[in-house]
Amino acid sequence: MKTFHCNRCSHVVFYENVRCERCESLLGYVPELAEISAFEDAGKGRWRSLHPGAEGALFRQCHNYAVENVCNWMIPDDSPSPLCRACQLTCTIPNLGVPDNRLYWYRLEVAKRRLLYTLAGFGFDVHSREADPEHGLEFEFLEDSDDGSPVMTGHDKGLITLNIAEADDAHREKVRTAMGEPYRTLLGHFRHETGHYYFSQLIANNPRWLEPFRKLFGDERADYGEALIAHYRNGAPADWQASHVSAYAAMHPLEDWAETWAHYLLIVDVLDTSTSYGLALLPDDPGEPTLTDQTPVEDASFENLMKRWFPLTYALNSLNRSLGMADGYPFALAAPVVDKLRFVHRVIAQAGKPGQKPLSK
Structure with a gap:
């Protein structure tokens, strides 16, 4: 940004x-x-x-x-x-009569608007399902029912459901710890679920991308229910980091895509912000990572993005540790993961508005 x-x-x-x-x-x-x-x-x-x-x-x-x-x-x-483009995409808001729900709604909308800013930078027009029933996107923000029935965050044919409990910092951290996740954010949820949406829009019925997708991520036709049960019963494979960006990505090819898509959006957003601020790394020790390239992300090749990303995350983690906080970027990207990120980059570069070049290929 x-x-x-x-x-x-x-x-x-x-x-x-x-x-x-x-x-x-x-x-x-x-x-x-x-x-x-x-x-x-x-x-x-x-x-x-x-x-x-x-x-x-x-x-x-x-x-x-x-x-x-x-x-x-x-x-x-x-x-x-009476509503802006962003708010038109929210079809259900929390019950504002419940304490803290307005705060949760605010946090959800902030994260959603950040997502929309990134998507607009790719050249993607996002319309509501009311305006475009076939290809539109909408969000509903729901809370668990009084009988304890949980709301499951997920995507279904252009409708993204988020449990508003994810906007409660204490709850989200509790879930993150229980699930052994290194990272769990509201913005990450939005990025991940739109990954599912854009799979349906850009890949599912596109012969150009579907076969390359299956070579990298696996066959998305594999039984999702069985994969989900196996994941929560057995956990991720011990060597998941060798080929996946997260343990959850190893559950099913569709989740691998969504996690990789979300990670790509994270990389582009952070690099865009650092470039906008003119951030450069010029350490005295020539052996330390340097960063002087200020190429706008929309003009950068994938190789350029990756070359700049790793020095930036080194500095980011070092700064966080100086603040006494956990690493801001607790990930390691194996070569197969980088290949998957490159695939996401190519899909997005091809799918922007006609006449607009949202990203270099």
């Missing part, structure tokens, strides 16, 4: 900000510009963008921004919808 600045005072602001900490201007994300903009009040619920690219256009706050305080996206003043 790139850096953003307030258009009134040039102060650095973040993607999630709603107000500039220096000049107190209202801030909002304008997806048409892929930019955070500062706004001035134009009256009657309208706001004039101060971003040069908007040329003084008028916008409204998304309903979930103005009323619910869980969004920060803006809508063109002439839009017929």
Whole structure:
């Protein structure tokens, strides 16, 4: 994710900000510009963008921004919808009468908007299932029922269900520890489940990709139920790290794809952020990893991304350890995993908007 600045005072602001900490201007994300903009009040619920690219256009706050305080996206003043593009994708929200559910909803929406930013950078248009019943994508945020029946996070024909308990940091950490996972985040859940969605959209019925997919990941027609039972009964193979990005990826080819897809999105997002900040590694010891390449991720080849990724994760883990925290990147990528990541890169590079080159091949 790139850096953003307030258009009134040039102060650095973040993607999630709603107000500039220096000049107190209202801030909002304008997806048409892929930019955070500062706004001035134009009256009657309208706001004039101060971003040069908007040329003084008028916008409204998304309903979930103005009323619910869980969004920060803006809508063109002439839009017929009260919801922004991101909020239109959420078809079910938590029961706001339950304590903490509004906080969980906010956290879920923040993670979802970060995901959408990355997908837009690939050139992917994301539409709701209401607008595009065949190819659309929607999210429902549900909680376990009163009788204890759990909500299972998952994907089904364009509908992604997330258990809102995953937005509870203590609960998520408890589950992560119980399952022996090195990493478990809300954004990771969104990335993983959209991996299943994009498998159905980009690979499942595409002869160009399906056979290469099966050579790398395995046959997705293998019985999923049996694989799931075997995974939770026996665990992952002892040597899973030799060919998979995570233990869960070893469960079934579809989960291997989703985990690899999610990992690729993580890599691209972090590299995009570090490049935007001009981050470079120039250690005094010539034997230490260096990083000087500032190629934008959308112009970078896969080899370029990987060459920059490993020095960056070395520094990231070192910084985290200095803070007394766990490694920010607790993964090791074996050669077969890198091959799978390369496949994801190729699929995404081919699938962007016509006329747009979202990534170099």
